[in-house]
Amino acid sequence: MSTEAPSVNISREATWKAHGYHARKPQPHHLEMEDYFAGPRDMARHSKLPFFMRLHGSVLPKMLLPLFFIGGWATAITLISKFTRADLGINSLLLTVLGFVVGLALSFRSSTAYERYNDGRKYWSQLMLTSRNMARLIWVHVEERHSESEELGKRDLLEKLSAINLLNAFAVALKHRLRFEPAAEYPDLEPLIAHLDLMAGTADQVALRKKKQTPWKSAGEYLGISFAESNPRKLIKRANDNLGNPPLEVLTYLSSYMEHVMQDKLMTVPVHQTWAFNNLSSLADVLTGCERVLNTPLPIAYTISISQITWAYVLVLPFQLYHYLDWVTIPGTMLAAYIILGLSKIGTEIENPFGNDVNDLPLDEYCRELAADIDVMTSAPAPRIEDWVYAANNRVLHPLSVTGFAGWQHRSLEEIREALRAKATTSVKSIHADRSETPLAEPKIATV
Incomplete structure (x- = not known):
């Protein structure tokens, strides 16, 4: 087995350390003391302390x-x-x-x-x-x-x-x-x-x-x-x-x-x-x-x-x-x-x-x-x-219909237009119902 690759890795790691970089350690759930002064701040961390009590990020x-x-x-x-x-x-x-x-x-x-x-x-x-x-x-x-x-x-x-x-x-x-x-x-x-x-x-x-x-x-x-x-x-x-x-x-x-x-x-x-x-x-x-x-x-x-x-x-x-x-x-x-x-x-x-x-x-x-x-x-x-448009679960008229692309492809153009008008009417009624907080009757779902 060749030993050339490990030697290259060791040399590269030594070079990185010479620049001040080190192997990335697993992130702890708490801040180390040196992390309070090093930045930039990790946006993924969350502190439950009130802002006036926080030291990390303070001057x-x-x-x-x-x-x-x-x-x-x-x-x-x-x-x-x-x-x-x-x-x-x-x-x-x-x-x-x-x-x-x-x-x-x-x-x-x-x-x-x-x-x-x-x-x-x-x-x-x-x-x-x-x-x-x-x-x-x-x-x-x-x-x-x-x-x-x-x-x-x-x-x-x-x-x-x-x-x-x-x-x-x-x-x-x-x-x-x-x-x-x-x-x-x-x-x-x-x-x-x-x-x-x-x-x-x-x-x-x-x-x-x-x-x-x-x-x-x-x-x-x-x-x-x-x-x-x-x-x-x-x-x-x-x-x-x-x-x-x-x-x-x-x-x-x-x-x-x-x-x-x-x-x-x-x-x-x-x-x-x-x-x-x-x-x-x-x-x-x-x-x-x-x-x-x-x-x-x-x-x-x-x-x-x-x-x-x-x-x-x-x-x-x-x-x-x-x-x-x-x-x-x-x-x-x-x-x-x-x-x-x-x-x-x-x-x-x-x-x-x-x-x-x-x-x-x-x-x-x-x-x-x-x-x-x-x-x-x-x-x-x-x-x-063809990878996604013709998929069986492509519900092109959701939420009016649960029918997939193939089902609507067999419908006439007039039926598709009528369904689109019905979908628009249902959407408008849903908006008004949300604003008035009045329950709306369940729309009739079109199926094949």
Whole structure:
């Protein structure tokens, strides 16, 4: 027995681990501690806790250090005012004036961040729609020449599957591009593009592997410490090779397939050809739109100004609250800081909806869903009309009649028209009965 395959698998697994990927474990029924800080959030999970008690998805972990700092600041102001002659309290008029400005700044920050988040979701919805349409177009409307020869028919079938797999490759490649992961050896991408001549595939893969983070750096990222956050484009900046644009290159291969089927007259209907190239254009629009969302953040001047405004407001709070709250100034300032800085932190987190934060879009789940849909569609040959229209249990006039297609085929055209009118009358009566909640007499079922 050959031992070559196991050695290849071991080498590939080691490569995947070098990129930070590991074998997928069975999903537990409960969240592990590390899952509270890792994302994106699994939409299939359900928590029965009230929202105000949930930690997973909350910005509270990243608010701990700012809250400790604000608490210490408020404590210092309160102690100085309480036990020295220096009364640091000021009039609360400033609180009112600055509060209006802070409210406008946070409203602008939240609305622009969510707009980008929503745009990202729309582009991925468009990707799912277009990919499903393209897969169905190829699977149903590209001819398989089984009638000419068995070998030719099998070749056409395998070509169709290869082209449909490129739709999965486009989605996965786009996901990695949006996350600044330029390598070609990722476990979900490598099997889909290994046979393609992509620029990223010819680059030095060792230089594109992520280095293992130290525990201190990981903890700093979880806590939102800016000095611990790495440049997300670090791997791309350090690369000495041209990494290309994998999603765009995949579309080029898909275009070559469509050219092939048209040259071989496997897709002869003009509207189908137009539809195919419109779908390719739509996928290119998705790529460009996602890059626009990713590479056009809120202008840095706005980001700096809003951050300065919110922090200035929070730092001035103890001076304005002391005359009214005394010792309660400390928890009151921390509560106000959590609200104000928390809203600002949420805006910062969802500004880039394609990352790995808990509240980012679950791109991995979208890619798996698309792959599953395509697998279901290709699990059976493209349906022919005789496979389902002429079936005995095709009740063409349901719910008026339980008679199948063959039974109505033997009726006259006048009888079919009369039955259709009766069906329409029954449907209208059913609607009125539902609205009035009045029981309707059971319709008379037509049978053969």
